[in-house]
Structures are given as C-alpha cells and as structure tokens.
C-alpha cells in the first residue's frame with residue numbers, strides 16, 4: 001500500500017533542525033515515510049490533497065486512562081479526595097469489560113478526531129482496551145494498573161502479570177505492553193520492586209504516578225522521611241524505563257534524581273489545574289537537568305477532554321503565568337513536548353514523533369481555512385498558530401502507520417451511530433448498577 005499526501009501548504013517536520021517546508025508532499029510506502037519533497041510526481045494507491053493544510057506528526061499523549069471518558073462530566077468542581085472517594089471510586093468497581101471496550105472506542109475516537117495518534121494508557125480490563133484499539137488502528141502503550149489498596153483483590157499484581165502475558169502474545173506492531181504500579185501511596189514497596197524488576201526483565205516501560213499532590217508528598221515524607229522521588233530512588237525504582245505522571249510537587253533534589261536516573265515525566269497541566277493540585281511540574285529546571293518530558297491529558301474524568309491541542313496551549317500558558325515570564329515555554333518547545341519528546345518518553349523516537357524518511361507515517365493534517373486559523377502570516381508563525389490558535393476540531397485527517405483513520409473528519413474504522421448508541425447503553429447501565437450497589 002502506498003499513500004501520497006501531496007501539495008501540503010506546510011509540513012512541520014519536527015526533525016532535528018525543526019524544518020518547516022512549504023508546498024511539499026510526503027510519500028508513504030507500507031506504513032513508512034519513503035520520500036519528502038517539493039517534487040514528488042509519482043502515483044500512489046491513495047492520494048490526499050494537502051492544499052490549505054499543515055501536515056505535522058501525530059500528537060503523543062503520554063498519560064491517559066482512556067476508558068474513564070465514561071466519567072466525563074460526571075463529577076466536577078470538587079476537592080480531589082472527595083471527587084475520588086465519593087464519585088469516581090463508587091463507579092469504578094462497576095466497570096465491566098463491555099464498559100471499558102466502549103469507553104476505549106469513545107476515547108480513541110476523540111483522540112483521532114483531535115490529532116493524537118499514540119497514547120500511553122493505564123487502566124483495568126486491558127484486554128477489552130486492546131480489542132478496541134486494534135479495531136480502531138491507533139498506536140498505544142498499554143498496562144493494567146496495580147493498586148494494592150483497591151477493594152477488589154483481583155485488581156492485583158497477578159492480574160497485571162496475566163495481562164502482561166496477554167499483551168505480549170498480541171504481537172501487534174501498534175500495541176506495546178508496559179507495567180503500571182499506580183503510585184507510591186497505593187502500592188506496597190514489594191509491589192513497586194516487583195513491577196520494576198518485571199519491567200527490567202521484559203525490557204518494557206513502567207508507568208506510574210509521582211508527586212501529583214502536596215498531600216502525597218507530605219504523607220510519604222512523614223512515613224519514610226523522604227519525598228516521593230527520593231524514596232523511589234532509594235529503593236532503586238527510578239530509571240530510563242520509568243514514566244512518572246505529574247511530578248507537580250517534586251523538589252529541586254528530586255528533579256536532579258529524575259535527570260540522573262533518566263526517569264521520564266508525563267506532564268498533565270489541564271488535569272492538575274482542574275483538580276487544583278497547586279503544584280506545577282518545574283519544567284525549566286527539568287530541562288536544565290536533562291529530564292525527558294512529554295505531555296498527557298490524564299483521564300477525561302479530570303480534564304474533561306483528550307484534546308492534546310488544548311493541553312499544549314494550557315501547558316505553555318501555565319508555565320508563562322507561573323513564572324511571570326512569557327518566554328519561559330515557547331511554542332516550539334511546547335510542540336516538541338507533544339510530538340518528538342513524547343515519542344522519546346515512550347522510547348519510540350526511532351519510529352514516531354517527527355516526519356522523516358524511514359519513520360512510521362503517523363501524521364495529521366490541520367485545516368488552515370477555519371476562522372480561528374486565519375491568517376497564516378508565514379513560516380515564522382506556523383508553530384505559534386498550531387500551539388496557541390488551533391484546537392482539536394481543526395484536525396482534518398489523521399493517519400497512523402500509513403492507515404487513514406479519519407479523512408475530512410469522517411472516521412474510517414468507527415461508525416459514530418453505533419458508538420453513540422453503545423455509549424448511552426453502557427453509561428446508563430453503569431449508573432444503574434452503581435446506584436444499586
């Protein structure tokens with residue numbers, strides 16, 4: 001199969017030189033980018049017209065709980081602990097394979113519609129998630145969350161091990177298994193060490209939450225005499241295969257430890273602001289310490305969207321505002337976090353994150369004819385336009401591994417009517433069962 005995306009008004013390559021090409025085309029063969037240039041004239045099995053569009057790498061969401069889209073808008077404007085204990089944790093035990101399958105379908109549809117091509121997920125019922133993701137055709141890192149304190153004993157590490165075996169057997173080029181001890185405050189030390197050892201032996205990623213709230217930092221400090229990342233460093237948990245979501249309350253010393261150990265960070269500015277966690281991941285200090293940072297939406301229960309364009313803008317604005325400095329996180333750095341750095345967080349930098357010959361064709365077209373995208377002043381403002389003016393609804397076409405998943409805002413692997421009917425059904429069913437419980 002070959003695909004030609006021809007005559008794109010702009011191509012934002014996100015390569016090492018951050019080249020932005022004008023009036024150029026990209027030729028794809030068997031899912032890989034084979035040629036980029038102004039004069040590609042040969043034919044292809046599929047041809048897309050990129051005129052009036054910006055072609056850029058698909059966005060990478062480094063921290064999600066995708067099936068939680070079912071909880072979107074269910075409980076807002078609450079204190080984090082009340083939100084979790086009174087609302088989310090009341091519904092969550094009543095989730096089923098069916099709820100998670102359709103939740104994943106909805107979450108993936110929303111991500112495709114807003115330009116995300118790869119995501120890093122942590123949730124329950126991963127088999128159902130994997131089924132939905134394979135049917136839809138997105139790229140994902142999947143892991144079954146391990147919580148020692150969960151009321152349901154089956155949500156434990158034996159289950160995680162079973163899921164890991166299942167994911168390894170899938171052998172899909174688009175699905176990568178990981179292991180996910182939820183956090184220091186919800187996992188025993190034994191479990192954290194077991195997960196890390198298991199990840200090291202399997203050469204896979206560890207996905208966890210680190211220092212999301214001040215309470216978490218205070219509790220661990222009182223118990224261990226160390227801050228969260230210091231404690232994780234002491235037990236030998238940190239490392240280049242570890243992704244810590246949030247890191248909003250890490251100290252200077254913890255940033256140093258993250259950098260020295262090669263631990264990656266999934267920064268989730270919208271979720272942090274919505275839950276008013278107060279702490280802002282210290283990105284400038286993280287960059288100084290060579291910490292690899294990507295962006296994440298977190299679950300839709302605390303966001304409430306999975307729109308990475310929105311996350312980029314919130315990210316840039318949050319740091320400018322917090323530091324009283326509009327230069328602190330420029331548009332280019334922010335776009336890097338959502339593309340090539342996100343790929344690096346997931347260890348996929350050789351395959352995705354930029355538009356370069358040899359890489360997988362994970363690309364999106366953004367329509368510049370929308371009112372909020374006009375005018376385009378030229379090459380120098382394209383990146384700003386993408387970060388500050390665009391939103392997910394401006395994405396016209398989404399391509400993963402050379403397959404078109406959305407073209408002119410029409411999905412190719414999902415029927416929106418069937419999706420809507422099933423989302424209504426599983427949501428009503430979940431609420432009814434949760435009321436009875």
Ligand SMILES: [Zn+2]
Pocket residue numbers: 063064065209245298299
């Ligand atoms: Zn999370």
